[in-house]
Amino acid sequence: MVKADNISIRYKIGDFKDIGLKEWVMRHLTHNYHVEEFMAVDGVSFELHKGDMLGIIGSNGAGKSTLLKAITGIMEPSKGCVNTVGNISALLELASGFDGNLTVKENAYLRGAMLGYTRQFMDETYDQIIDFSGLRDFENRPFRQLSSGMQSRLAFSIASLVQPDILILDEVLSVGDGAFQEKSAIKMKEIINSGAITILVSHTLSQIRELCNKFLWLDHGKQVAFGGSLRICDLYEDYLNGKISIEEAINLVKIEKL
Known part of the structure; x- marks a missing residue:
């Protein structure tokens, strides 16, 4: 189970980020510094159960990746809470956990170790x-020589190796060539059919439509819609094409009770 209850995540931005501690203390005492609060996620709620696959949609800066970090426990919400039941496998930042100077094979073992896999397990599953x-054909080459798409293929392959209860993917299935995207989609369906909860962030709306049974639309951190109707994707597409405003979309969501 994954349950988000009125999640809000606030960032503070301002002068204090670019000054030393002594200067910050002096400015704080004299009230001579500027601080702004930025709500990256603002009041988001949803609930997922076994076998659900949630597609999170929204323009850049909507708060999608920040929300995923709260679900995985990387970030603590400023308000609200997230409850999860089961082991989580997350693939958020494709380049993290790899060393460009090591070979592809060595990096596979390195990432496996970071995910808690034993050496014996990696030996058995490396092939x-x-x-x-x-x-x-690239396993003995330095990892830095791989394209970003090839790097993501290795990261995805390792992350989907075990059977997680909750699998979280941030813009993973949209990288790599068409053949690998198709293979990844098949793997996702296997994981879903096994009963895992999957959360996918993707700008490829057709992918969201095909794979997901639940949809969460975010805009500037706020929740526009959550539910199981493909109508949410239709409205989002209309918004992207300039046919409706975000205000009109919100009203339609309320009227149609999506």
């Missing part, structure tokens, strides 16, 4: 990982 990623 499966490298073959799924399609990087067999």
